[in-house]
Amino acid sequence: MSFAEEFVAGLRTRHIAPKWFYDAEGSRLFERICLLPEYYPTRTELALLDRHAPEFAARIGTGAEIVEFGAGASVKVRLLLDALESPRRFVPIDISGEYLAEAAATLRADYPGLAVEPLAGDFTRDLVLPPAAGRRIGFFPGSSIGNFEPEAAQALLARFRQWLDGGALLIGVDLFKEPAELHAAYNDAQGVTAAFNLNLLARANRELGADIDLGAWAHAAFYHPPLRRIEMHLVSRRRQVLQVGGERFEFDEGDSLHTENSYKYGVEGFRALARRAGFEPGPVWTDAARRFSLHWLEPANPA
Known part of the structure; x- marks a missing residue:
């Protein structure tokens, strides 16, 4: 499936595969992540x-x-x-x-x-x-x-x-x-990982003609011990409606899009x-x- 198809499907399920982080801008941001002191x-x-x-x-x-x-x-x-x-x-x-x-x-x-x-x-x-x-x-x-x-x-x-x-x-x-070390690696002080996460929405704006307000979303990453994984999410800061691919998606304040797991x-x-x-x-x-x-x-x- 294409990025357009998987992005729209991901908005339905609230879970988008992390492979779609990696357009040219996302790849450049990830190279910056690799140089961070926390990572x-x-x-x-x-x-x-x-x-x-x-x-x-x-x-x-x-x-x-x-x-x-x-x-x-x-x-x-x-x-x-x-x-x-x-x-x-x-x-x-x-x-x-x-x-x-x-x-x-x-x-x-x-x-x-x-x-x-x-x-x-x-x-x-x-x-x-x-x-x-x-x-x-x-x-x-x-x-x-x-x-x-x-x-x-x-x-x-x-x-x-x-x-x-x-x-x-x-x-x-x-x-x-240690969970604290894992948390720091995905929540760097410079905010590069947050920019990397938000770039998924920016890519939808660039490539799919979406009009998503990036300021209405927050980066969230945490370690989930029972599943032995880091989870990354984009959390809606307010009630909002996204229109992508001819479909309408409603998000309440606090709703999230699950964008990545990183199992340990x-x-x-x-x-x-x-x-x-x-x-x-x-x-x-x-x-x-x-x-x-x-x-x-x-x-x-x-x-």
């Missing part, structure tokens, strides 16, 4: 990738193809590419075609010997990947797997396993930690999820404080 996942994962790059390179081998799901600016993959021996091709996949094209152009300039073939599309749905140019290794950093309900996360991992055609997956997974895992819990998706979990790398983890997953029954 520990990016710097922790970058440190892990930098520290263990030789180990990853040894497992990946020579002449491999790297497929990055939800590539964004493709910053983290550079640590892999710099450590690899003669990588054959890089296939970044992202839903934001404009932002993806900019990032791919930069990578081509910085890695002139590497074939960079971006694929604009939604990896949560059926995609046609080009024939593999070497051993295909998946890369899914940033703990984006946490945006999916556990059953949907399992289904997504199973889809990755099929696309990787016998290759392995290196995936980032955020771990349980224990190491063993995620390994069990990976097994249910058809992977055989391998090594796990974590920082000293066990804030974040990187998992190496091999297909349980290679093609």
